[in-house]
Amino acid sequence: MAALIEIERLSKRFGAFTAVDDVSFTVDRGEVVGFLGPNGAGKSTTMKMLAGFVTPSAGTARICGKDVVEDPVAAKRSLGYLPEGAPTYPEMTVTAFLGFVARIRGYRGAEAADRVAHAMGLTQLEGVRLQPIETLSKGFKRRVGLAQALLHDPPVLVLDEPTDGLDPNQKHEVRELIRRMAPEKAIVISTHILEEVGAVCTRAIIIARGRVLADSTPAALEAPGRTLEQVFRDLTMAREAA
Template identity: 60%
Template sequence: MSQAIKIKSLSKSFGAIDAVCNISFDVGYGEVLGFLGPNGAGKSTTMKMITGFLEPTSGTVEVNGHDVLEDPLSVKRSIGYLPEGAPAYGEMTVKSFLNFIADIRELSGSLRKNRLDEVIETINIGTVIDQSIETLSKGYKRRVGLAQAILHDPDILIMDEPTDGLDPNQKHEVRNLIKKMAEKKAIIISTHILEEVDAVCSRAIIISSGKLLFDGTPEQLISKSDQGNIDHAFRNITVPSK
């Protein structure tokens, strides 16, 4: 298994606040890494540093052998990223937005057409394709964000709460999609839904107050609880007084 993402002693502080402290981990192809932790734990900040949106205070991020600070464009080309809240240009229609992403990702000819058709089909946004994004429901907006992230068939997918705001059926579809893509890609998702970790992730990492507290398989995580319960294990790890 080759390493897609290598993170070495990564830290980020905003003024006096240490959002991420000295985190190191690798992600290989074929892995789905679940990023867990309470709100404000530093999950999104870590993802933002991997995708090149935030600069680390110290430490390094390497994506496919490219350092994110030295060669940001190569890193950005190989990553598909769904930012927190799935931001998109509201005044655009879904179709023109995806065409814009296809332009920027340099997809052309039949490949472009095939990818657009395929993504619209798998994400199931064909019915809203001519609507402007600001008129869509939260679930559809999230799906447009997903479509944008996977359009260029990236090696590496980073998704900040991909199932937030989706109904149970849509959650199920997105999980299946992630599982289907997992074979060839390296995927990082952050989530608050612990059952999701068991359902789709091959590995889980728990961050709290910027520190890495757990790194292992979902089975190992469950074994941290004497009740055999993932919620209980999560609390054991993240609530220090217990």
Template identity: 85%
Template sequence: MSALIEIDRLTKNFGGFTAVDDVSFTVARGEVLGFLGPNGAGKSTTMKMLAGFVTPSSGTARICGEDVVDRPVAAKRHLGYLPEGAPTYPEMTVAAFLAFVAHVRGFRGSEAADRIAHAMRLTTLEGVRLQPIETLSKGFKRRVGLAQALLHDPPVLVLDEPTDGLDPNQKHEVRRLIAQMAPNKAIIISTHILEEVSAICSRAIIIARGQVLADSTPAELAGRGSSLDAVFRDLTLPKEVA
């Protein structure tokens, strides 16, 4: 398996505070990595550095071999990113927003229309396609964010809490979609839901205080205790993470 995501000694300091401290890992094609940790652990900062939205203090991150600092545009062409909160233009309709994203991605005409339609089918958005985003529920807004990340069919996906705000059926559908895409992509999912890791992740990294505490398969982590919940307790993470 070839590594599509490479993070090497990544560090981010905010003044005297170190949010991410010498973090290294790779994610190969076909892997779904669950990125776990409590609030403030460094998960979102790590993903923002990988996505090119935050500049590292030191270390490197590469997407499909492209350095996110030295070649940011080339790196982002390979990336689908769902950030926390999935910011959009709330006054736009779903269809107009996805058309805007398609234009930014360089798609025109029938190709843009086909990609927009496909992204909406994948995320079940056809029924609200002409509705302003600001009028949607939290779950639908989350699906709009997921649709824009999938629109250009990137080989790398970085998804921050992809099922946040979804009802149980919607969560199942998103997890099924991720499982379908997994063989051809490298995927990182930030989550605090242990059930999600067991359901769709082939590997899990636990981070706390900006440092990697564990990197293993969900089954191997569970073998350290009666459940993954026990692993979190053993690593002295706050109980609310579980």
């Protein structure tokens, strides 16, 4: 069976600058991949290409076998995407915004209402469901973004800093949610929090200057006497010096 996420020799150039350089990896159902790298490493650009928001300069990305450039609508049906910043309509209430997302996804009537209620339950938003999004804290806004990504129960999740702005209890709740969903989905999490990789990820991919430096389990990368943080720092420094 083909992997749910397939990235083959993906590259993105902005003029003379290469943001992503010949990146390849796959993600199977049941895998949670932590995508690590310093600022400007190419993490968000890679995820935007996978989500169909940025067109690759070269290479291919597929979601559930659907090419994100050649068949973008079909690819996005199988994708839940939480971008950096999770843009919303700030004047809308949480319920109204998620209802809007449900309609875009093709749900109507009772089914749409059920999807909204379920997504709010997963992300614990019921207490703020009637508040305008602009009045929410950063953590609650992040949870609204996560709720829209989960609303249609997609087999693939691409999450850019999913716990950004959350307090310790909220981070724990989101990590528990990811663990519960993991067996049925392929999940990629961009994060700079190494603790998060050890907590929820089955693989860690380290990227710097647009190129993959390592792809293994967090435990294997740590190695005897070296933490994941040390491995990450050493690999990144070596790449920066090259």
